[in-house]
Amino acid sequence: MASGMWVGLAGALARVRELDVVANNLANADTDGFKTGRVSFATLLETGIRDVGAGHARGAAGRVFPTVAPTALDLARGPVATTGGALDAAIDGDGFFAIETPAGPRYTRAGAFAIGTDGTLVTAAGHPVRGEAGPIVADQGPVSIRGGGAVVDGTGAVVGRLQVVTFDDPAALAADGAGLLRAAPDAAAIPVEDPQVAPGALERSNVRPAEQLASLVFLQRAFEISLRAMQADDQATGRLIQEMS
Numbered sequence: 001m002a003s004g005m006w007v008g009l010a011g012a013l014a015r016v017r018e019l020d021v022v023a024n025n026l027a028n029a030d031t032d033g034f035k036t037g038r039v040s041f042a043t044l045l046e047t048g049i050r051d052v053g054a055g056h057a058r059g060a061a062g063r064v065f066p067t068v069a070p071t072a073l074d075l076a077r078g079p080v081a082t083t084g085g086a087l088d089a090a091i092d093g094d095g096f097f098a099i100e101t102p103a104g105p106r107y108t109r110a111g112a113f114a115i116g117t118d119g120t121l122v123t124a125a126g127h128p129v130r131g132e133a134g135p136i137v138a139d140q141g142p143v144s145i146r147g148g149g150a151v152v153d154g155t156g157a158v159v160g161r162l163q164v165v166t167f168d169d170p171a172a173l174a175a176d177g178a179g180l181l182r183a184a185p186d187a188a189a190i191p192v193e194d195p196q197v198a199p200g201a202l203e204r205s206n207v208r209p210a211e212q213l214a215s216l217v218f219l220q221r222a223f224e225i226s227l228r229a230m231q232a233d234d235q236a237t238g239r240l241i242q243e244m245s
Contacts, residue, residue, distance in 0.1 A: 005237075008230035015223045021071055022215045025207045033110025033179040034205035036074040036212075073181070075170055078109070078206035080198070086144040087113040087121070090203045092196040095164040096173075098130035098189065099123055099180065105130070105189070106180040107165065107173065109203045115143055121151060121160070125178055129162065132191070136160030149197035164195035 018039040028034040080090045089111035091097070096107035106127070113129055116122040119139035121129045128135050131151070141154015149162035167173065167187050176182040183189065 005230055005233045008226045008233060011226035011229070012223055015219050015226065019216070019219050019223075022212050022219065026209060026212050028179075029205055029207040029209050029212075031110075031179050031205050032112055032202050033078070033108050034207060035078075035109075035175065035181070036076075036205075036207050037175060038072045038074055040072060071175070072171065073173060073175060074206060075173070076206050078204045080201050080203050082201050084200045085112070085202075086142065086200070087115070088200055088202050089113065089145045089149065089162065090198045090201040091164060092198045093192075094170075095166045095192040095195055096181065098163040098165050100128045100130055100135070101180070103176075106176055106182060107189075108180050110179040111197075112202055113145070131160035132163050133160065136162075145197070145199045147197065147199055149195055162195070162197060164192040164197065165189035166192055 021037045021039050025036050080092070089097075091109060091111070096109060097111060099106045099108055108123070110123070112124050113121050114124065115138065116126065116128075119137045121131075121136040121138065121143070123129060136151050136159060138151060138153040138159040140157070143151060143153050143159075145162070146152055149164060150158050151160045151162065153159050167183060167190060169187070172184055172187060173181040174184075
């Protein structure tokens with residue numbers, strides 16, 4: 001395959017990857033606490049590839065291929081809506097709620113909680129919510145979340161306090177589905193002192209649908225340009241073969 005064809009193919013594949021991210025953003029525009037995914041691109045010199053074991057002279061002229069970098073997250077705060085729900089909570093500031101899942105600890109800005117069948121405070125997906133002193137269990141009457149993240153049972157007793165944590169580099173968090181975020185294995189969760197937790201409210205997704213729809217239009221055009229480049233290269237190759245035969 002001609003190198004020009006490879007360049008066009010690399011561009012088309014990069015746009016397909018970006019399309020996946022944009023489609024996921026739009027699908028989660030109404031998911032509480034969801035953070036917009038961002039795709040960034042890098043360039044890769046053909047000479048850099050050929051230098052690896054090929055003995056090609058460094059610095060020689062070559063083509064530039066687009067490559068897709070790992071998806072980053074836009075951690076900007078989403079709009080906060082007042083719900084009045086007794087077990088809804090939003091973080092007014094930095095930090096994430098700590099959640100326990102079968103795959104290990106996860107983090108989220110989605111604060112729509114519930115009480116499980118065993119009295120444990122859980123997420124909408126049924127994962128236990130971490131408290132500052134461990135799992136939060138309340139089995140006495142209606143339970144509610146108060147300011148600062150205190151969880152109070154029907155007797156008025158504080159049965160736990162929501163654990164809110166942050167990280168030295170929050171940008172290193174990765175999406176893990178269902179509004180959850182995953183930290184790197186060596187990243188330490190740092191408890192937030194005096195977290196600002198607003199009861200009866202939820203942080204919505206920070207996806208801007210209009211922006212994402214505009215991205216779809218751009219991606220369609222960029223993909224078409226890549227296809228036309230591949231077609232032009234193919235036609236040029238065909239003409240060369242005809243002239244030489």
